[in-house]
Amino acid sequence: MAKVGDQIVRIFDADRQTDEAGRHPLFTEPDANYHGLRWAIDLPEPLAPIAFALRVRTVPLRNLGAAISPDNSWIFIQGVETLPVRMIRHSENALKVAGHLKNHPKVAWVRYPGLPDDPSYALASRDLKRGFGGMVVFGVKGGYDAAVKIIDTIDLFSHLANVGDAKSLILHPAxxxxxxxxxxxxxxxxxxxxxxxxxxxxxxxxxLIAALDDVLAGV
Structure with a gap:
């Protein structure tokens, strides 16, 4: 037994021996948010109690998030200071790239809210007064294989899944x-x-347009 704040809790190891009677289903049975930790029960000692450790660490982290470090806080502040200027450039560049791709013979379709014929144009024009952002999505003729070839051969663009970087990024989700x-x-x-x-x-x-033209010419 242990006291945490004003609460008395029972400390236990969620292994085969302590939970055969099903006394702790919160930690050993699947729930709506996680598949469950029963896989850990079959681990040899001293690894079996990892089920309990994982549960009490991951659930609060998911619900509350991690505390940002002082160094990361400083970096975040530095980025925010120039964000308005950078977003204007992101938006201007993206509009030019989207307009070029829209008329490219190897491109099947383009989605960018700054294009007048985009389904989101009216809404974006109402709400986004200083630019339409830096995200451009398009479909390449040739489907999956052509898209993979573009990712593998393109220069200048970095193959990364995040967005909003100072450098241009590219991703093929499929x-x-x-x-x-x-x-x-x-x-x-x-x-x-x-x-x-x-x-x-x-x-x-x-x-950016030249880099895209180079790889599109090869598909």
Missing amino acids: STSHSQMTEEQRVASGLSSDLIRLSIGLEHPDD
């Missing part, structure tokens, strides 16, 4: 971040196999 899903599941989520996502950075737009 072969990377969402590869664990079936094609039917991806389509239901709005992720077709030809979809390529660009996070446009601060480089000169002519350089």
Whole structure:
């Protein structure tokens, strides 16, 4: 037994011996948020109690988040100071790239809210007064294989899953971040196999367009 604050709690190891009677289902049975930790019960000692340790560490972390460190806080503040200026450049570059891709013979479709014929244009024009952001999504003719080839051969763009960086980023979700899903599941989520996502950075737009033209010429 132990006292934590004003509460008395019972300390236990969630291994095979302590929970055979099912006294602690919160820690050993699947729930709506996690698949459960029963896999850990079959581990040899001294690893079996890891089920309890994982549960009490991961659930609060998911619910509350991690505390940001002083160093990361300082870096965050430094970035916020120049964010308005950078976002203007992100938006200007993205609009030029999207407009170029829209008329490219190797591109099947383009989605960018700054294009007048985009389904979100009216809403974006109402709410986004200083630019439409740096995210451009397009579909390449040739589908999955053509998209993978673009990712493997493009210069200047970095193959990363995050967005909003000073450098331009590129991602093919079907072969990377969402590869664990079936094609039917991806389509239901709005992720077709030809979809390529660009996070446009601060480089000169002519350089970005030239890099895209080079790889599109090879598919």
